[in-house]
Amino acid sequence: MLALLSRLFRRRPAPLVEEDQGAKVALADLAPQTANVSAQDDADTHAGPQGEIIALTPRDSRFHRIHPHTMALVEEMQSYAGFVEIMQHHLSNVCTETQDAAENILGQALEIEGSVTGLVRHVGDTMQSDALLDATETLRVSVDTGRTVIADLIRQHHATQSEIRESLTTVRALSLKMRGHLGEIEDIRRYTDLLAINARIRIAGLGKNTGLEVIAEEIRALATQTGGLAQNLNVELNEMDRLVGDDLMARVSTQKRSDDARAQELQDSFEKLSRHMALLNDFQAALIAEVHRRSDAMRAPLNTLCGSIQFQDVARQQLEQVSRALSMISDHFVSLSNAIINEGAPPDSSIATCLSSILENYVMEQQRAAHRGEAAATAPKIELF
Amino acid sequence: MKTVMVVDDSPTILMSMEAILMRAGYGVVKADSGEAALRVLHGGGRPNLVITDLNMHAMNGIDLVRSLRQLPQTRFTPILMLTTESSLDKRQEARSAGATGWIVKPVQPDDLIAVVKQMVPGA
Incomplete structure (x- = not known):
């Protein structure tokens, strides 16, 4: 020192x-x-x-x-x-x-x-970039398209199911109609059988070797053949009714329930996707707004710092x-x-x-005031002439 | 972009003024002395507003105001004195020299910007 x-x-x-x-x-x-x-x-x-x-x-x-x-x-x-x-x-x-x-x-x-x-x-640039906006728009369009396609498929499926059921119903109606015809055939067989019996009785009255026995026999054979055919048809119709009524209709109904459930799941998935996309958009907008808000909030103390410095x-x-x-x-x-x-x-x-x-x-x-030991006077800090 | 020229021999003031004005959307030209400010103006600078300190080492703020009023490009440019000086005599001297306003340091940025916007609207 x-x-x-x-x-x-x-x-x-x-x-x-x-x-x-x-x-x-x-x-x-x-x-x-x-x-x-x-x-x-x-x-x-x-x-x-x-x-x-x-x-x-x-x-x-x-x-x-x-x-x-x-x-x-x-x-x-x-x-x-x-x-x-x-x-x-x-x-x-x-x-x-x-x-x-x-x-x-x-x-x-x-x-x-x-x-x-x-x-x-x-x-801000990233959130509002063309690439992101394009991707978001593409996703939105894809989801909308998917929803539309699924809805169309479901509609078409329902229509097809309905057509199949209508066809099956028609088949069953035809089956019933054919059973009606079978009844008519049975009536014809019975009538033919009666004709054959009557013929044999008349032939018996005329005596033998009239040549009519052959015709009577043919009529009886025709009646027997018609009866057999009607019986076969009846058996086949029963089988068809069983197939159409029990199996096919049951399968169609089961498939419909399963398809409806899957279609609903798919539809729900697309709905969720759509909702989540909307949420993402909301989050994106909220994020941008929050970032801007906080950025503005940071400016105020920095501005104060610029003044205080x-x-x-x-x-x-x-x-x-x-x-x-x-x-x-x-x-x-x-x-x-x-x-x-x-x-x-x-x-x-x-x-x-x-x-x-x-x-x-x-x-x-304040220097002058401190020098004199007085309180500082309050002169205007800003004055425009 | 509207431009403000800030003249002060304190680097702190130059930095803070630049930050405040730029944040408000103004372009800023800094000069650390009256002579430097005149060199910029002679080089073709045409600020929309000049903010100058009063007490500087070589050319003081009032002399700078007088010089600026002699230049064609700053004859009618608003000039604000930004100074720690608060005496009424000095204010009157600056007014007579051609200053437009008087601001005592330290000034709050919002108050400064309000005055600057009044002088130079549309930043």
Whole structure:
């Protein structure tokens, strides 16, 4: 610290002890421990009877006495310059660091915003991209087409089932009709049989070898043959009725129930697909809306941050004012110490003048108010001329 | 796109102003001194609005306003002073030099944008 103070102190030109137009003795050379033997250029210095510092000027032999204690105080006052310089250095560091921090915070925040904005744009673009819209539309059309096709198939199936049932009913009706015809055939057989019996009776009355026995026999054979045929037809009709009525109708009914159940399942699947597609569309729209909403919500605090970050510039200006004030105080101390060394009049500017000058240089109302110990006045922050 | 020129020797203010204005849909030209602003304008820049700091190291804001009023492309361009300075004398000086308005830092972005939109509608 001492080394630094010494270094900073040397930055300022060493105040000189001047005696009229005479020699100049550097203040640094007048330190109490060295004053007794120091000399510079054509001047000479030596210790007085009481140990005081005496600076002699060769031309007019006038000398100037400074007590060592006074000299120590002067040196102490002069060293304030180094102290102030260190403080100013710290203030400068604070300004630089807050400047860097503010830029960093704002930069990071804007980068985050940029990323979020990019993400929002990407989500929006993707959700509303031609490819996705085409795929969604294609899927919707496919589902609609599927539903229509399934409905048509079911309708056609029902129609076919109905036609089959109608055909089977017709077959059963024909079967009944044929049974009616069979009855008529049976009647004819019975009648033919009676005719054959009657013929044989008449033949018997006419006697043998009339040749009519053959006809009677043929009629009887015809009746027998017709009866056999009718019986066969009856058996076959019964079998057909069984096949149509019991087997085919039962199978058609069972198949219809099974087909109806499957068709219903298929229809339900398409309905679900359609509903889920609608849900997906709703989710998609909700997602886009939520992403936009949150993006907008993020903008508000970022906007506030952009406003708040201006504190750094305001703080920097206040610190610059403090730094200027420190310089002023430092210069004032130098002036005071020079006045002591030169036994001259006090410097023109008093500390009150310094304070007044500082007050005039403030740019912020709160600085002026704080300086005066008053509450800050409320001037309009925005004024359009 | 409407363009706003921001003149300030504080990088923090330039960054924050750029972010606020761009978010509101304005194009932004930044200059870190009055001289830099004049160079941009001499190079053909035609901003729709100028926002300038008052206390800058070389050319101060009021001198810049006077210079801008001499240039044909900014003779009638609105100029807002954005500054920590709050004294009435300075405001009057800026007004006499040709400034259009006075805004004290720090300013809320919404308030700033409201004024900017008033000066430059239709961003």
